[in-house]
Amino acid sequence: MPDPTIAQSSTHDIVVSGQGVGKTFADGSVIALQDAHFNIKRGSFVSLVGPSGCGKSTLLRLISGLIPPTSGEIAVHGTPVTGPRADISMMFQKATLLDWRTAIENVLLPTEINGTPTKADKNRAFDLLKLVGLEDFAFSFPAQLSGGMQQRVALARLLQTGADILLLDEPFGALDEFTREHLNLELMRIVQEVGATAFFVTHNIAEAIFLADQVVVMTSRPGRMAKIVDVDLERPRPLSIQTSVEFNKLVEDVRETLGEM
């Protein structure tokens, strides 16, 4: 039995927790996620890896409140999630920008949905575009931007929500490796800067470890959380850390769990 005082101080730090979370589709014939338990601390960067169809997207959509769990419960800041909420924001694999809005107008969309944007909101949107390196493209339309630039606009829009829990479903998956690596570094820096808690889905094990404080390894049929690997590598992390012994031990650990070795 854990010491009750310690338990209390740690529950205070937990932002997202799941107890026996399960999700089935098609009247129970497809088990997308089974019996997931997790407690995520404030400010953690959590990577999710696993084969296609193991329920990664389903887990993010459950946390975001877009779909309800079939069993168990997800709580954010101690209250159960029943629908979309302001402190959670999601970014999708595709940029999903609106073609008729300029980059900055796209970034302002979340603010517009909550009311009329103030001058401060607009300045913040511009600062966020600066943060993702697009201040020169603030008034460009999506069709005038490259795929990587569109994803960066989507990232700025995600941050404009002011949410402190960020759900990122393979946000840079459609991009070339060079752009992806660059955006990953920016993402890591930005998430730390704003002190957010992030869930990051990827197919790339090295990427998952490089970015994360914790790697959730998932297996399929039925989708479950097989293991949570803690990554105790010091930050800031240079790209060269990926050749270190500790790093490769973690890669092996994740691989073994996935049953690829």
Added chain:
Amino acid sequence: MHNKNSPATFWVFEFIFRVLPHLVLFAVLIWLWELAVGTGFITSIIIPRPSKIGGAIVELYITEGTIYRHFFITLTEAVVGFLIGATIAISLAVSSSLSETFKRYVIPYAIVLNVTPGIALTPVIIAWFGYGMGSKIALAAIISFFPIFVNTLTGLVQVDEDREELFQSLGATNYQVFRKFRVPAALPLMFAGLKIGLTTALIGAVVAEFAQATDGVGVLMSRFSFQLNMAASLATLMSMTTIGLILFYTMEFLDDRIVFWRRENRRAAASRARARAWKNQL
């Protein structure tokens, strides 16, 4: 040496290589036509010489100027009919996109209206609305309805799960999804429908005039034809073409401005305009 960047040189080249060939071809065709009628290859009662049509044009449009009254009447009929048809079509399309039940009840009528040749309604419409502009407007409205309705509805009910999920995750209300996403996303298709609708509205107005009317280019043209004055009849036809062109290019212009994000040059202009507006309000 030519400086290809200078505007004057540019327009000279533009004229020689792009406009001149069209003018030459047109002149040759007219000349062949003139020749065919002149040599008796075609009877001039059926098809008049271009020079005779030219004479009729001068008479109708310049010396007597009789065409203009009719021109504006037909133009008004087509435009008013189109506006009525478009208003009804868009209202019903919006309602149908919002309510599945409403759509189920409206669609059968829309389909029946579509498969019935709208032009065949002409005698009935004239009996109901009289010989004046009313019947022309009504027919224009009826036959412009369907293309606008179908295109607008198709645009509004397009499925885009990713963006719908985005709005949902941002906690948007149904009204916000409609206004900020569904309507703009439907605009390109809606404009495609409006362009077809405007063209068919002109057809409606003219056909109704052919059937029974006192004013309008349609009635003017059928009068000339009865008198076997083919030159004047074809000169009148030219005014219908002009109305058609005016309507078509008005729609093109609006489409270009409103659905600006599909065209490279319009996007660039809109982008500059928004940057300016932004700087002014801050």
